[in-house]
Amino acid sequence: xxxxxxxxxxxxxxxxxxxxxxxxxxxxxxxxxxxxxxxxxxxxxxxxxxxxxxxxxxxxxxxxxxxxxxxxxxxxxxxxxxxxxxxxxxxxxxxxxxxxxxxxxxxxxxxxxxxxxxxxxxxxxxxxxxxxxxxxxxxxxxxxxxxxxxxxxxxxxxxxxxxxxxxxxxxxxxxxxxxxxxxxxxxxxxxxxxxxxxxxxxxxxxxxxxxxxxxxxxxxxxxxxxxxxxxxxxxxxxxxxxxxxxxxxxxxxxxxxxxxxxxxxxxxxxxxxxxxxxxxxxxxxxxxxxxxxxxxxxxxxxxxxxxxxxxxxxxxxxxxxxxxxxxxxxxxxxxxxxxxxxxxxxxxxxxxxxxxxxxxxxxxxxxxxxxxxxxxxxxxxxxxxxxxxxxxxxxxxxxxxxxxxxxxxxxxxxxxxxxxxxxxxxxxxxxxxxxxxxxxxxxxxxxxxxxxxxxxxxxxxxxxxxxxxxxxxxxxxxxxxxxxxxxxxxxxxxxxxxxxxxxxxxxxxxxxxxxxxxxxxxxxxxxxxxxxxxxxxxxxxxxxxxxxxxxxxxxxxxxxxxxxxxxxxxxxxxxxxxxxxxxxxxxxxxxxxxxxxxxxxxxxxxxxxxxxxxxxxxxxxxxxxxxxxxxxxxxxxxxxxxxxxxxxxxxxxxxxxxxxxxxxxxxxxxxxxxxxxxxxxxxxxxxxxxxxxxxxxxxxxxxxxxxxxxxxxxxxxxxxxxxxxxxxxxxxxxxxxxxxxxxxxxxxxxxxxxxxxxxxxxxxxxxxxxxxxxxxxxxxxx
Amino acid sequence: xxxxxxxxxxxxxxxxxxxxxxxxxxxxxxxxxxxxxxxxxxxxxxxxxxxxxxxxxxxxxxxxxxxxxxxxxxxxxxxxxxxxxxxxxxxxxxxxxxxxxxxxxxxxxxxxxxxxxxxxxxxxxxxxxxxxxxxxxxxxxxxxxxxxx
Ligand code: FES
Ligand code: FES
Numbered sequence: 027x028x029x030x031x032x033x034x035x036x037x038x039x040x041x042x043x044x045x046x047x048x049x050x051x052x053x054x055x056x057x058x059x060x061x062x063x064x065x066x067x068x069x070x071x072x073x074x075x076x077x078x079x080x081x082x083x084x085x086x087x088x089x090x091x092x093x094x095x096x097x098x099x100x101x102x103x104x105x106x107x108x109x110x111x112x113x114x115x116x117x118x119x120x121x122x123x124x125x126x127x128x129x130x131x132x133x134x135x136x137x138x139x140x141x142x143x144x145x146x147x148x149x150x151x152x153x154x155x156x157x158x159x160x161x162x163x164x165x166x167x168x169x170x171x172x173x174x175x176x177x178x179x180x181x182x183x184x185x186x187x188x189x190x191x192x193x194x195x196x197x198x199x200x201x202x203x204x205x206x207x208x209x210x211x212x213x214x215x216x217x218x219x220x221x222x223x224x225x226x227x228x229x230x231x232x233x234x235x236x237x238x239x240x241x242x243x244x245x246x247x248x249x250x251x252x253x254x255x256x257x258x259x260x261x262x263x264x265x266x267x268x269x270x271x272x273x274x275x276x277x278x279x280x281x282x283x284x285x286x287x288x289x290x291x292x293x294x295x296x297x298x299x300x301x302x303x304x305x306x307x308x309x310x311x312x313x314x315x316x317x318x319x320x321x322x323x324x325x326x327x328x329x330x331x332x333x334x335x336x337x338x339x340x341x342x343x344x345x346x347x348x349x350x351x352x353x354x355x356x357x358x359x360x361x362x363x364x365x366x367x368x369x370x371x372x373x374x375x376x377x378x379x380x381x382x383x384x385x386x387x388x389x390x391x392x393x394x395x396x397x398x399x400x401x402x403x404x405x406x407x408x409x410x411x412x413x414x415x416x417x418x419x420x421x422x423x424x425x426x427x428x429x430x431x432x433x434x435x436x437x438x439x440x441x442x443x444x445x446x447x448x449x450x451x452x453x454x455x456x457x458x459x460x461x462x463x464x465x466x467x468x469x470x471x472x473x474x475x476x477x478x479x480x481x482x483x484x485x486x487x488x489x490x491x492x493x494x495x496x497x498x499x500x501x502x503x504x505x506x507x508x509x510x511x512x513x514x515x516x517x518x519x520x521x522x523x524x525x526x527x528x529x530x531x532x533x534x535x536x537x538x539x540x541x542x543x544x545x546x547x548x549x550x551x552x553x554x555x556x557x558x559x560x561x562x563x564x565x566x567x568x569x570x571x572x573x574x575x576x577x578x579x580x581x582x583x584x585x586x587x588x589x590x591x592x593x594x595x596x597x598x599x600x601x602x603x604x605x606x607x608x609x610x611x612x613x614x615x616x617x618x619x620x621x622x623x624x625x626x627x628x629x630x631x632x633x634x635x636x637x638x639x640x641x642x643x644x645x646x647x648x649x650x651x652x653x654x655x656x657x658x659x660x661x662x663x664x665x666x667x668x669x670x671x672x673x674x675x676x677x678x679x680x681x682x683x684x685x686x687x688x689x690x691x692x693x694x695x696x697x698x699x700x701x702x703x704x705x706x707x708x709x710x711x712x713x714x715x716x717x718x719x720x721x722x723x724x725x726x727x728x729x730x731x732x733x734x735x736x737x738x739x740x741x742x743x744x745x746x747x748x749x750x751x752x753x754x755x756x757x758x759x760x761x762x763x764x765x766x767x768x769x770x771x772x773x774x775x776x777x778x779x780x781x782x783x784x785x786x787x788x789x790x791x792x793x794x795x796x797x798x799x800x801x802x803x804x805x806x807x808x
Numbered sequence: 809x810x811x812x813x814x815x816x817x818x819x820x821x822x823x824x825x826x827x828x829x830x831x832x833x834x835x836x837x838x839x840x841x842x843x844x845x846x847x848x849x850x851x852x853x854x855x856x857x858x859x860x861x862x863x864x865x866x867x868x869x870x871x872x873x874x875x876x877x878x879x880x881x882x883x884x885x886x887x888x889x890x891x892x893x894x895x896x897x898x899x900x901x902x903x904x905x906x907x908x909x910x911x912x913x914x915x916x917x918x919x920x921x922x923x924x925x926x927x928x929x930x931x932x933x934x935x936x937x938x939x940x941x942x943x944x945x946x947x948x949x950x951x952x953x954x955x956x957x
Contacts, residue, residue: 263845487912720945
């Protein structure tokens with residue numbers, strides 16, 4: 027028999043025993059007990075608890091957008107079989123989230139971290155989480171510790187019931203057992219033997235209202251570089267990413283978008299011979315010129331990905347283009363932005379904010395504050411304009427999504443929708459699917475409910491902010507509804523790069539005045555597109571927090587200062603790119619500060635140190651300076667530069683050593699000092715810093731997406747260059763000890779690297795580069 | 809359509825139905841044989857995510873003609889060591905150095921490394937031979953792992 031398909035479906039994702047997450051239990055969450063926990067006996071002790079839906083995207087959305095999910099939840103379960111499980115609703119995209127969460131829970135539960143299994147929740151929409159803002163671990167630290175303590179105290183309470191002595195001081199928990207030392211002879215119970223009784227109302231009544239947390243000085247596991255649990259599976263091909271999902275009767279889809287932003291389908295193209303179907307797809311969201319609900323793409327369905335991709339690629343489609351697409355052009359956009367740099371209207375003040383209670387708008391504030399700042403500035407010591415391009419996420423795993431629909435006996439009404447996707451926003455995926463499915467007339471009388479949608483978050487081959495978007499999810503659901511068999515939609519690299527939600531391009535002007543070695547006036551205007559505005563997540567006439575982050579709340583003493591933002595309406599879909607606005611503003615700020623240090627005749631470390639008062643920032647500067655003692659003995663032809671940025675509580679300073687090699691700049695080494703609060707896993711902090719530095723370095727050196735008449739010019743890695751293994755600088759990471767709450771590490775490694783390289787460049791060649799990338803038009807071959 | 813006999817990871821697959829002429833090895837491995845450890849990243853031989861061994865040599869499978877793999881031993885990441893053991897020296901070095909982040913590039917990284925070692929390269933030569941893209945930026949740990957081989 028011809029071998030046409032693999033015969034052994036891969037063991038995909040474990041289905042979770044229904045007793046853990048039934049809708050009935052979900053309802054119970056609203057009536058959680060006095061401590062915010064719900065303990066139930068389901069094959070042991072289950073502690074359901076709320077995890078705040080934290081992070082950049084969620085915060086942004088909550089500020090001005092649709093009602094956020096008020097409660098996201100998780101479960102700890104201690105089984106009568108000795109298993110300890112944490113159900114995790116977030117995304118593992120390489121940041122070691124599962125390992126870090128296991129460490130935190132094990133700490134409070136007093137067990138070996140290897141005993142804790144962190145399972146991906148295949149989520150009904152109650153256990154939701156958005157992974158963004160470097161929050162996967164840090165955002166859950168406090169609640170997870172408290173929940174872990176609740177589980178531990180419940181187990182101790184069960185031991186109290188067993189021995190009859192209710193004095194807490196007579197009990198201790200260690201190594202997965204509770205020991206009683208109040209009697210003549212010590213007694214000990216394994217957790218598994220206490221698990222059932224621990225959930226009883228009698229035991230719960232003994233659990234203290236204020237839960238004792240482990241003293242950080244006694245941490246055994248938090249702060250240790252334990253090995254990541256997901257790594258072995260990522261060395262033998264067994265880790266399942268979204269793109270790897272497969273079913274016996276599955277079909278494969280590829281997509282072709284209108285190559286011009288904002289274009290829509292003129293007429294449905296003919297089905298190519300050999301194709302199973304051609305499915306016009308609507309856009310899921312408003313993004314610039316792309317209008318939600320308009321047909322901006324066509325999917326081609328075939329019996330393998332390669333055929334589908336080829337057929338989509340050569341599909342002859344006629345598109346309707348709006349007149350405005352011609353202006354989606356990088357050269358024109360730059361000119362437009364430069365005009366906005368000096369415009370007096372359409373500008374909003376981000377800092378200083380109007381006094382509390384005043385009715386002054388951000389636009390009025392500009393008119394009020396600007397004149398006094400300009401007066402202090404007089405002739406600025408530095409007046410510099412920085413230009414930064416649009417950037418693609420280019421996650422190595424292209425976006426993809428698998429959908430399997432189950433129909434009722436009439437084969438018209440969907441009764442179950444299962445989705446497998448590399449997503450950073452599982453709850454939005456469920457919402458996207460529900461919306462599309464229930465729009466069908468067949469569902470009118472019997473709409474699919476939230477319980478009918480199961481979202482399986484797979485491993486992500488990089489998230490980087492791209493995989494919170496719903497475009498690819500929506501398309502896959504639309505195709506599944508059209509073909510009624512399981513389907514996996516995979517974008518080609520070319521579609522992925524030319525239909526991204528891009529890091530906005532920006533033009534930033536900074537004017538600063540130096541007086542007696544200090545800054546007496548500072549004026550910064552950022553002109554860039556609005557990520558939140560495009561999504562309708564903020565009120566018009568307000569400042570987009572994403573556009574000005576890294577420009578406001580700086581740790582430096584800036585004298586009389588104003589930070590402004592002028593929104594640029596580019597029409598190009600914009601999104602959250604690792605470190606978002608800080609990736610832009612830190613470049614402008616840190617290059618300017620460096621230039622001021624130069625003008626003041628001061629060492630850049632000394633100058634910065636004189637401008638800051640925050641002791642944590644000072645400690646990071648000192649550590650970076652000490653780590654880079656090689657600065658004073660660089661070989662000739664080398665130069666150093668440094669920059670610092672603070673991101674959501676994490677402070678990072680990077681120092682680089684650069685040299686010229688055959689006309690191109692080479693970064694030889696990077697010293698990186700970081701304060702990210704309480705460290706969960708130092709090895710992962712190091713990895714995230716290394717990754718952030720590489721990400722920022724690629725962008726600074728070569729990264730850019732340019733548009734000509736509405737079309738992105740870079741389509742694949744061949745002209746979206748990144749470093750190769752042999753070009754990797756030696757990165758040294760030092761963690762500055764801190765007792766602050768943990769703050770994220772995924773993003774903050776990115777912002778300082780571009781300005782650090784630019785500052786080194788100016789020392790090397792005595793000329794300032796203020797436009798990124800340094801080497802536009804770079805290419806890459808095989 | 810063509811029916812081919814291929815040797816992948818020591819197993820002989822007879823009458824493999826190649827649905828389209830010109831389907832490269834990558835998609836045959838992934839969509840027809842179900843060996844999804846080998847990844848698609850660019851499709852144009854730039855990123856290296858699709859690297860496998862053909863006749864002991866590292867090859868980018870995304871543009872590798874299936875026909876020229878006939879009669880040769882193909883090894884993918886799944887065939888590097890017995891399932892679940894991660895016992896190949898390169899896999900061991902990768903785990904010891906905690907190399908992967910998202911992990912998506914790593915099958916190709918590891919296979920390219922094995923290919924470079926097979927070809928008799930050492931140290932930095934191996935890194936330069938590899939040339940794989942890792943968007944997560946795991947290169948420093950790749951370098952540490954390679955230095956222990
Ligand atoms: S997928 Fe083959 S080299 Fe990128
Ligand atoms: S580990 Fe993510 S691309 Fe290399």
